[in-house]
Amino acid sequence: MDDTASSLACHGLEKYLGEDESRVHVLRGVSLAINPGEVHAVVGPSGCGKSSLLYILGLLDRPDAGTLWIGREEIATLSDDLLSARRNEELGFIFQFHFLLQDFTAIENVVIPMRRLGGSTDGEMRERAAGLLDAVGLSDKADRSSRALSGGEQQRVAIARALANDPAVILADEPTGNLDTANSARVFALLKDLVHRERKALLLVTHNPAIAQACDWIHTMRDGLIVDSAWHG
Template sequence: KSSLLYILGLLDLPDAGRVSIDSEPVSHLSDDELAQKRNKSIGFIFQFHFLMEDFTTQENVMIPMRKLGELSDNEMRQRAADLLEGVGLGDKLRRPSRHLSGGEQQRVAIARALANDPRVILADEPTGNLDTANSERAFELLQNLVHERGKALLLATHNPAIAEASDWIHEMKDGRIIASHPGGARSSTS
């Protein structure tokens, strides 16, 4: 699972086959070009939030924007504020992340993953460390991104309820995809 996410996230290259973005193979790209493509096209959400403890929620969300370098400081602050409002944390812009609950930290991580408006979101056990209520809220946010904003989401989970609520399920065993089928929440219009 981790190897697949690393390859899809352009953090590693496959031993066989190839990875392409917009029909362009990425194997010939330099590390800097891969980083640029990754920062612009892919948002990452991890089980452990990897927030900067002393940074405010707003500053944490701004990190990928600073790395991409396409927005002014004011534009970055406004975009971060809008994203945090979207995940229900608009009232905590200036709160250091170490003072947030686990559920709030995960929502900051979701907002950070959206900072550069990526088309693809890779989520590795994004609800694994959350209680049931926060797990459901985080997954609902992710589902809304897919259905309302047209994002592609690849979510790795061991939670059967979350898997069944997904549009498609790809089951892995021993590093191989062993089955692919529609999830239980797939509607006839999807």
């Protein structure tokens, strides 16, 4: 893989968690490159460092060692505000527990990242959000309070929200872990289709073997290291 052409790449990432006696070396030199149009799965047993890797790649946490690029920009030295800006412009997150803002409607949840990005009128933002909700099959529930949506619907809103600012990279932590089989398959198919169609990059952490097998790449982690990377494309 050519690092400079990757949407997201890291080299030699190391991370420690905890202090003193409880200090754990959760990442022991992880290197990875995710290119546009690829779907990567990270699998491994609990505690192997999958989530830590995801949060560092998502600029929510800083590595103790190693380098990280988004596109051609090395982001290790960026300030907290600039990291926030990169998250807003370049990354989209999908979490297992979807984490919608409960006081907001479905469409308002999708608009939230756009407001931070700026540059669009209220009408433009709502129009784009409506389109994204339509893409995930929720056009008829756009104005419903997020509390009134089912788990599957909430996760689809979270996917629409992750795509709101047209990010180059989508990071997902067990995106189907809280859904039934039918919804799980539907959500994954939606994401995969989007990545291939719009040449975005997707990295997802999953325990679901079926989902992992359907990805282009499977990275197996153990004890803070990627012990195997297999191409399934």
